[in-house]
Amino acid sequence: MPINEKGGAFNPLIVAFCCNWRSYAGADLAGSSRLNYPVNVKVIRVPCSCRVNPLFILRAFQRGADGVIMCGCHPGDCHYTSGNYFARRRTALLFSMLDFLGIEKGRTRVEWVSAAEGAKFANTMNQFAETISALGECKRLEDIRCVESEI
Amino acid sequence: MQKIGVFICWCGSNIAATVDVEAVAEAVKTEPNVVFSTNYQYMCSEGGQSAIRNAIAEHGLTGIVVCACSPRMHEATFRKAAAVAGLNPYMVEIANIREQCSWIHKEKSEGTEKAIILARAAVAKLNRNVPLFAGESPVIKRALVIGGGIAGIQTALDVADAGYEVDIVEKTPTIGGKMAMLDKTFPTLDCAACILTPKMVDASAHEKINLYTYSEVESVSGFVGNFTVNIRKRARAVNSDLCTGCGVCVEKCPSKSAKSEFNQGLCNRSAIYIPFAQAIPNVPVIDRDACIKFKTGKCGICEKVCTAKAIDYDQEDEIITKQYGAVVLATGFKPISMERYDEFQYAQCPDVITSLEFERICNAAGPTKGKVLRPSDHEPPKTVVFVQCVGSRATVDCGKTYCSKICCMYTAKHAMLLREKYPDTEAYVFYIDVRTPGKSFDEFYRRAVEEYGVHYIKGMVGKVAEEDGHLIVQGSDLIADKQVVIKADMVVLAAAIEPDPTARSLGTMFTASMDTNDFFTEAHPKLRPVESPTAGIFLSGLCQGPKDIPDTVAQAGAAASKVIGLLSKDKLMGNPCVAGCSEPLCNGCSSCELVCPYGAITYEDKMVIDHGVRETRRVACVNEAVCQGCGACTVTCPSGAMDLKGFTNLQIMAEVDAICR
The missing domain is CATH 3.50.50.60 (FAD/NAD(P)-binding domain)
Structure with a gap:
């Protein structure tokens, strides 16, 4: 089992941005179907995947997230017609830049989950959590000011 | 300074079995601006809602967080309850501790810990909420x-x-x-x-x-x-107010070589035409591509014969x-073009027709006055082959992937009509599946097979070839597991339909x-x-x-x-969670206008105070009745002027911070 720098069991922190219309509903369906996924996945509801500002993702890594996943409607199926296309292009650029900064590609992910895909949501989160566990803690962007304020 | 109340729902045992609701209520008490927290068996019940209303009144709450099921379930319920107690409905946040917590985790300690984090995130967001008011717009009836x-x-x-x-x-x-x-x-x-x-x-x-x-x-x-x-x-080139619909112009028109659209090109029509006898309005139209007057300037017969003086060549x-x-x-809809289907020889053989063409041939007002005759030699066919799923249920690059839904039934109808009119004519139907889900549909199909003796062959047609005035249809019979060859006189293709x-x-x-x-x-x-x-x-x-x-x-x-x-509504209440522009920050770059899928953003010259300087400049304006609140503009905006009410940058950041604490 991976351990954190203090020697305790490593529990990765994963932030999932989910669009209100499909992916958040997919996450709900995973719940109502009683499909398990790791407790460390925390979902933030946004109206559309295109509402996810790259700054939110950077902020999550600054504040100690070990992985960030963004879920939206399937391409061509966006509630707002075209929002997920913007999101797809923005994240493609952002994730390349993050990789350059030392946030490995495995720590960031985009997945299209429809309201009917509860199982896909749960599977995706399980796989993603496994990947992040294998990668270990992400300290690359951690904001020293956040750490200091905790002391 | 906000006063926040937090309400934790047990949802019977749905939440309470894996989340220690008492512990959550206790933990959130130390969150900023939380002045009250409690738990209740069913928050959505009347008892739960009255507990919310009472707490709002008693503690003077300015906002509430309900930790319960998904906001997709009861957000509206709790917003209404808050509104009844005089709170702005947008000062309500939901922490989803059922679908996204208690139902997916088995360990109570884990569930409780996560529920506390989700509740904290909701409180953090609520601390940055402001009351929102839906705009009203009139309805044109x-x-x-x-x-x-x-x-x-x-x-x-x-x-x-x-x-x-x-x-x-x-x-x-x-x-x-x-x-x-x-x-x-x-x-x-x-x-x-x-x-x-x-x-x-x-x-x-x-x-x-x-x-x-x-x-x-x-x-x-x-x-x-x-x-x-x-x-x-x-412009019809005919004055609808004067025209009596007598049809003399149509009769006298010398240009009769245009294909009749209504009859699927199976016969010709005049340049001035009424599509069919019962057309509404019963007023002719001049087809300017076919009309001699419009093409050469000479003719004008329709004008001369019109007693009502309705012909108006100058109409615009x-x-x-x-x-x-x-x-x-x-x-x-329209049937898809059959030109690409070379295996059926549609473009080459006049006796290979589509079902809609067959429909016109069967019709008493059609080109053959209802007699089923071959388009090539006007002889009645002795054998007719119907081919289903032409272009339906196909691969993406060849036809349509979907089932056109109506073809099984109309093909059964065509075969039945044919056998009824001409009992000596044989009818064969090639099909992949016969799909008849509808009231009295399967009975209808069975009648075609059992009473009318239509031959149904499960399989596809591979090739149609013309030979000695006949059409040789080669296909497969999947049930008998053999190739079949039918010497037909007419082939009817059930073309897929498309928008x-x-x-x-x-x-x-x-x-x-x-x-x-x-x-x-x-x-x-x-x-x-x-x-x-x-x-x-x-x-x-x-x-x-x-x-x-x-x-x-x-x-x-x-x-x-x-x-x-x-x-029936006099006014519409809009969704207040829409984009808004901070005018001093906006540089009028048009980025937001380009990404808005609804055309909700326009630019106006406005008086803006920027660093204490008054100036008039071009800034983005959001039409709140059109904006649907996707937020594409907020992320595109390079200067951070655009923000989305209800999901502001600060609100989402606060949630991120709370979760990553």
Whole structure:
């Protein structure tokens, strides 16, 4: 089992941005179907995947997230017609830049989950959590000011 | 300074079994501005809601967090409860500790810990909430129906019967659509014209319905309740007010070489024409590409023979601008082109026809006066092969992936009609599957097989070749597991159906989203089947997906009821969670305008105070009635001027911080 720098069991922190219309509903369906996924996945509801500002993702890594996943409607199926296309292009650029900064590609992910895909949501989160566990803690962007304020 | 109350629901044992609700209530007490927290068995019950109302009054709460099921479930319930207690409904946040916590985790300690984090995130967001107020906009009590087929006619009649004005815009010279071209309708074998034409007459005679035939929608602006539409009324070159519909001009016209669109090109029509006998309006149109007068300037016979002096060669297109509260898209369908299907020799052999052409051949008002005759030599065929699924259920690069839904039934109908009229003629049907889910549909198909002796062969046709005046059809019989060769006299192809090509540009104009096949998408495939995701746009008939006449009429009525529901309101309450522009920050770059899928953003010159300097400059303005609140503009904005109410940058950041604490 991976351990954190203090020697305790490593529990990765994963932030999932989910669009209100499909992916958040997919996450709900995973719940109502009683499909398990790791407790460390925390979902933030946004109206559309295109509402996810790259700054939110950077902020999550600054504040100690070990992985960030963004879920939206399937391409061509966006509630707002075209929002997920913007999101797809923005994240493609952002994730390349993050990789350059030392946030490995495995720590960031985009997945299209429809309201009917509860199982896909749960599977995706399980796989993603496994990947992040294998990668270990992400300290690359951690904001020293956040750490200091905790002391 | 906010005063926040947190309410944790047990949801019976749904939450309480894996989340220690007492511990959550205790833990959130130390969160900023939380002055009250409690837990209750069922927050959504009347008891739970009254606990919320009482706590708001007692503690003077300015906002509440309810830790319960998904906001998709009861956000509206709790917003209403808060509103009853005098709180702004947008000062309510939900922490989803059931679907996204208690139901997915087994360990109580884990569940409790996560529930506390989710509750903290909700409190953090709520601390940055501000009261939001929905804008109001008036509703223009008139509906526009685009498309004058059975779907459009039925929707218009239903809306007009409820007392609202309706305009129908139809691009062809007459209403009636594809149904007017049909001979009989399954499964009752009613004559299509007999049941359709009375509805056409009703629509044209209805005092609340206004027809714009030979017209197209040119442009549109506005939003739900308040669309402004420009309609191009194309010049017929005939004055509709003077014309008596006597038909002498049609008879005397010397140019008779244009293909009749109504008869699927199986016969010719004159340059000045009325598409069919029961056309509405019964006013001819001059086809300028075929008319000798328009081409050479000589002729003018129609003008000379018209006693009503209705012919007007100088008539010009007219642009009509009107306002509507609701728009119904009823643009219908067309069969796909058979030109690409070389294996069936459609383009090469005149006796290989489509089902819609067969329909015209069967029709008493059609090119053969209802006698089934081969187009090539006008001889009655002795053997007819029907091929189903031509282009339906195909691969993406060859035809359509979907089932066209109506072909199994109309092919059974055609074979039955053929055998009834000509008992000596053999009918063969090649099929992949026979799909007959509908009231009395399977019985109808079985009658075709059992009573009318139609030969059904499970398999596909591989090749059609012309030989000695016959068509040699080679196909496979999957049940007998052998190749079959049939010497036929006529081959009828059940061509897949696709949305009318005009749907694409209308979809763009009205921002009505479409699927990959150009069918309009509904707001929800099950629960909102007749509404487009764009507010105020409704869907009727085949433009939404393949369906038969009963389904089309039912959907048309459903669309009408939604339109009536909208038009019966005097004012519309908008969604207050829309984008807003901070004018001092905006540099007028147009980035947001380009990404907005609804055209909700415009630019105006406004007086702005920037660093204490007053100046007039170009800034973005959001039309709150049009904005749907996706947030694309907020992320695109390079200067951070755009933000989304209800999901502001600070609110989402606060959630991120709370989760990552």
